[in-house]
Amino acid sequence: MSQASASAGLPANVVVFERGWLSSNNVLFVGADETAVVDTGYATHADQTLALVASVLGARPLDRVLNTHLHSDHCGGNAALQARYPDVRIDIPPGDAALVERWDEEGLSFAATGQTCPRFYPTGLLRPGKECMLGDRPWQVHAAPGHDPHSVILFEPESRTLISADALWENGFGIAFPELAGEPSFADMAATLDLIERLSPLQVIPGHGAVFDEVGKALSVARRRLDGLRRDPVKHARHAIKVLMKFKLLEMQSISRDEWNGWLRRTPYLENIRARFFGDIQLDLLTGDILGELVAVGAAEMDGSHIRNA
Numbered sequence: 001m002s003q004a005s006a007s008a009g010l011p012a013n014v015v016v017f018e019r020g021w022l023s024s025n026n027v028l029f030v031g032a033d034e035t036a037v038v039d040t041g042y043a044t045h046a047d048q049t050l051a052l053v054a055s056v057l058g059a060r061p062l063d064r065v066l067n068t069h070l071h072s073d074h075c076g077g078n079a080a081l082q083a084r085y086p087d088v089r090i091d092i093p094p095g096d097a098a099l100v101e102r103w104d105e106e107g108l109s110f111a112a113t114g115q116t117c118p119r120f121y122p123t124g125l126l127r128p129g130k131e132c133m134l135g136d137r138p139w140q141v142h143a144a145p146g147h148d149p150h151s152v153i154l155f156e157p158e159s160r161t162l163i164s165a166d167a168l169w170e171n172g173f174g175i176a177f178p179e180l181a182g183e184p185s186f187a188d189m190a191a192t193l194d195l196i197e198r199l200s201p202l203q204v205i206p207g208h209g210a211v212f213d214e215v216g217k218a219l220s221v222a223r224r225r226l227d228g229l230r231r232d233p234v235k236h237a238r239h240a241i242k243v244l245m246k247f248k249l250l251e252m253q254s255i256s257r258d259e260w261n262g263w264l265r266r267t268p269y270l271e272n273i274r275a276r277f278f279g280d281i282q283l284d285l286l287t288g289d290i291l292g293e294l295v296a297v298g299a300a301e302m303d304g305s306h307i308r309n310a
Contacts, residue, residue: 009159009202009203009211009213010159010161010203010205010211011135011137011156011159011161013029013030013031013135013136013137014027014028014029014135014161015027015028015029015030015056016028016205016211017052018209018210018211019041019045019048019208021073021208021247021250022041022042022044022045022073022247022250022251023041023042023045023048023049023073023076023077024039024040024041024042024073024074024165024166024207024208025039025205025206025207025208025209026038026039026040026041026049026052026053026077027039027163027205028052028053028056028057029134029135030056030057030060030135031133031134031135031136032136033136034063034064034133035057035060035061035062035063035064036062036063036064036065036066036134036135037053037062037064037065037066037081038065038066038067038068038134038154038163039066039067039068039074039075039165039207040065040067040074040075040076040077040078040080040081041073041074041076041077042072042073042076042077042115042116042251043072043076043077043079043080043116043117043118044076044116044251045076045077046076046077046079046080047080049077049080049081050077050080050081050084053081061085061087061088062081062084062085062088063085063087063088063089064088064089064090064091065078065081065082065088065089065090065091066090066091066126066132066134066154067090067091067092067093067126068093068126068144068151068152068153068154068163068165068166068207069093069096069147069148069150069151069152069165069166070092070093070096070099070100070108070109070117070148070150071109071148071166072109072110072113072115072116072117073115073247074165074207075092075117075120076116076117076118078090078117078118078120079117079118079119079120080118082120082121089123089124090120090121090122090123090124091122091123091124091125091126091132092122092124092125092126093125093126093128093150093151093152094125094126094127094150095149095150096108096150097122097125100120100122103119105117106268109177109269111268112267112268112269112272113244113247113267113269114244114248114263114266114267114269114270115247115248115251116251126141126152127141128141128142128143128152129141129142129143132154134154134156137156137158137159138156139154139155139156139163140154140155140156140157141153141154142154142155142195142199144164144165144167144192144195145185145188145189145191145192146167146173146176146178146185146186146188146189146190146191146192147165147166147167147173147174147175147176147177147185147189148166148174148177148178149178149183149185149188151165151166151167152165153165153167153192153195153196155199155201159202159203160199160200160201160202160203161201161202161203161204161205162196162199162201162203162204162205162215163204163205164196164204164205164206164207165206165207166206166207166208167189167192167193167196168192168193168196168204168206168218168219168222169206169207169208169209169218169222170204170206170209170210170212170214170218170221171209171218171221172221172222172225173189173222173225173226174207175236175239175240175243176189176229176236177240179233179236180236180237180240180269180272180273180276180277181272181276182276186226186229186230189226190223190226193219193222193223193226196215196219197219200215201215202215203215204218233277234277234278237273237276237277237278238277238290240273241270241273241274241286241287241290242290242293242294244267244269244270245287245290245291245294246294246299246300246309248263249294249299249300249307249308249309250309252309253308253309254306254307254308254309255306255307255308256305256306256307257305257306257307260307261284264283264284264287265283270283270287271283274286291307298310
């Protein structure tokens with residue numbers, strides 16, 4: 001992990017913690033009267049998240065957590081931060097509020113993807129069309145559906161800084177998860193890219209990867225990739241399965257073949273994608289083929305009894 005701040009062209013009171021997978025980047029704001037962090041990483045990295053926040057805040061409390069969306073790699077540290085800072089406020093996108101209130105792990109995708117997120121308790125909503133004060137500056141909240149139907153992005157117009165979450169990375173964007181469930185979202189992704197172009201940011205803090213300033217180039221790359229996925233949705237579905245499998249390997253590092261096969265069977269999202277896009281191919285054959293691809297490119301290793309991240 002690395003740290004970027006004003007030296008990267010960002011406002012002086014913004015600190016970016018660039019996290020490696022499994023965690024999203026964390027964006028820490030240190031205002032005169034309030035501190036805040038946008039997105040909190042994955043649950044298994046929660047101790048790192050706590051240490052990074054404390055390394056900047058010292059004895060100051062964390063006043064606010066904001067989540068761009070509620071995928072496990074963006075909100076998995078919420079519970080740990082709420083335990084460390086009991087008075088912290090947590091703001092989430094409104095579309096997920098009812099699911100969080102009753103803690104519906106299936107509806108929130110945690111159970112369906114075989115991932116982990118400890119329960120947390122939000123106190124407010126991050127409403128598109130509004131502004132929120134972060135680091136003593138007003139940041140605009142914009143709806144950014146596509147990767148997730150309820151995702152938001154944050155834009156500060158004076159410095160023209162964008163927190164893009166998984167709507168735009170330097171070399172792409174996050175999986176279009178609604179598409180995999182039969183809910184068209186490629187058009188939403190295209191509209192979100194158009195929104196980012198209209199905002200015309202000078203620098204982008206992505207959900208994953210380094211802060212970047214060649215925004216036009218990133219938008220061109222994203223649009224070419226999106227056009228390719230629209231032409232070949234099966235390729236997108238296969239990539240999604242591969243990402244979920246690699247995520248689990250990153251989480252576990254080493255897993256027995258029996259445990260691995262059990263996780264594949266217990267993760268409904270994998271079977272749902274298979275049934276929708278891959279016809280008569282059985283799940284064990286499909287995932288076995290994809291695991292072979294991960295091994296072939298050096299992203300996984302196998303021996304007689306275990307599968308390991310590489």
